[in-house]
Amino acid sequence: MKNVLITGGAGFIGSNFIRYLLKAEPDVQIINIDALTYAGSLANLEHLPDNTRHTFIQGDICDSVFVERIVEQYQVDTIVHFAAESHVDRSIAGPTPFIQTNIVGTFTLLQAAYNAWGKSENKNDFRFHHISTDEVFGSLLPDSPTFTEITPYDPRSPYSASKAASDHLVRAYYHTYGLPVTITNCSNNYGPYQFPEKLIPLIILNALQGKHLPVYGDGKQVRDWLYVEDHCDAIHLVLKKGKLGETYNIGGENQPTNIEIVNMICAILDELKPASLPYASLIQYVSDRPGHDRRYAMNIEKIKQELNWSPKHTLANGLRETVEWYLLNIDWVNLIMSQNNYQNWLNKKYQNQEEIK
Numbered sequence: 001m002k003n004v005l006i007t008g009g010a011g012f013i014g015s016n017f018i019r020y021l022l023k024a025e026p027d028v029q030i031i032n033i034d035a036l037t038y039a040g041s042l043a044n045l046e047h048l049p050d051n052t053r054h055t056f057i058q059g060d061i062c063d064s065v066f067v068e069r070i071v072e073q074y075q076v077d078t079i080v081h082f083a084a085e086s087h088v089d090r091s092i093a094g095p096t097p098f099i100q101t102n103i104v105g106t107f108t109l110l111q112a113a114y115n116a117w118g119k120s121e122n123k124n125d126f127r128f129h130h131i132s133t134d135e136v137f138g139s140l141l142p143d144s145p146t147f148t149e150i151t152p153y154d155p156r157s158p159y160s161a162s163k164a165a166s167d168h169l170v171r172a173y174y175h176t177y178g179l180p181v182t183i184t185n186c187s188n189n190y191g192p193y194q195f196p197e198k199l200i201p202l203i204i205l206n207a208l209q210g211k212h213l214p215v216y217g218d219g220k221q222v223r224d225w226l227y228v229e230d231h232c233d234a235i236h237l238v239l240k241k242g243k244l245g246e247t248y249n250i251g252g253e254n255q256p257t258n259i260e261i262v263n264m265i266c267a268i269l270d271e272l273k274p275a276s277l278p279y280a281s282l283i284q285y286v287s288d289r290p291g292h293d294r295r296y297a298m299n300i301e302k303i304k305q306e307l308n309w310s311p312k313h314t315l316a317n318g319l320r321e322t323v324e325w326y327l328l329n330i331d332w333v334n335l336i337m338s339q340n341n342y343q344n345w346l347n348k349k350y351q352n353q354e355e356i357k
């Protein structure tokens with residue numbers, strides 16, 4: 001791995017991965033392409049450990065001329081593909097960019113990778129790594145076994161359907177053309193630099209502003225949560241030691257309900273930043289997300305056994321570190337919240353959500 005192209009490196013996980021890789025691999029050069037949609041920000045890339053080895057170029061992964069030029073110009077040998085539209089609620093409100101970026105964008109990148117790999121003198125050193133999600137597997141019943149790498153795909157939102165399509169394309173390039181690919185399917189991430197539309201930062205920031213804490217439906221939906229640094233660690237390991245053509249599930253090995261997560265955050269805030277009333281008094285049950293997946297749960301035995309990876313953070317200490325990070329980085333929060341019509345999106349969303357008494 002010498003010249004690593006990261007797509008979506010100005011977003012939440014991509015920017016954390018760039019920080020991680022600059023430390024873990026002292027000789028790599030990183031080329032970061034990102035369209036800077038509402039979810040991407042250069043503020044996520046401030047204070048990198050070694051900025052001389054990071055080049056940011058604004059551009060769209062659906063633009064084949066742009067992508068081909070970058071791959072050739074920087075002699076890219078490794079692609080780590082994070083760029084995506086990533087928020088389920090937005091995919092319900094407007095699926096078009098999800099189809100475009102997640103499916104057409106992945107296809108465009110695969111094509112550029114295939115061309116570059118074909119011309120490469122070191123074919124064995126080339127890699128296309130695709131970042132995917134547990135949501136492609138669909139929704140589990142309370143007692144169903146956890147998702148493994150061979151669980152059939154059953155996506156149920158425009159977001160998960162578009163990610164499933166992109167996973168299929170990546171596998172097709174491996175089976176049909178031999179492109180050296182690996183795929184990771186990961187559970188819900190949380191940690192520093194997460195855009196505040198997602199549950200954990202949204203709850204932290206609403207609580208600090210004394211706003212209501214919206215819990216969809218009965219709040220008993222289950223997710224598996226992984227601290228973002230543990231995700232970066234797993235991706236790095238798959239890049240170094242993963243088998244070509246293989247998929248690895250990644251997860252935090254926990255299965256809290258949403259209301260449990262919200263209560264955990266409230267308890268941490270009560271301790272670190274006490275207010276006149278307990279933060280849990282701000283909890284409000286609101287109308288449910290259409291087609292809301294009830295439960296995701298990951299079986300991570302394969303990556304544990306084959307690559308000796310397991311998450312280092314428990315949910316309790318990961319959540320505490322995350323709350324502390326948001327408390328310490330209020331300038332970042334204010335900047336992100338003022339950008340890209342975020343407030344308009346939230347207001348519109350809340351107009352459509354009824355409070356459940």
Ligand code: NAD
Pocket residue numbers: 007008009010011012013014033034035036037038039040041059060061062081082083084085086087101105131132133134163185186187188189190195
């Ligand atoms: P994010 O929304 O925070 O960041 C996505 C980044 O992609 C943004 O910087 C955005 O500007 C960029 N982008 C979007 N469209 C683009 C385009 N057409 N061209 C170039 N750049 C574009 O997302 P995230 O949470 O960091 O997720 C990263 C990846 O990880 C996604 O593929 C997502 O499906 C996957 N994933 C996320 C989670 C999670 O909990 N966040 C869990 C599992 C998998």
Ligand code: TYD
Pocket residue numbers: 087088089188197198199200202214215216221223258289
């Ligand atoms: P989210 O962070 O949007 O991730 P995903 O939909 O990809 O799992 O949501 C996590 C869970 O929290 C999901 O079950 C929906 C729920 N949720 C709420 O209850 N309230 C909220 O305001 C948000 C954003 C999510």
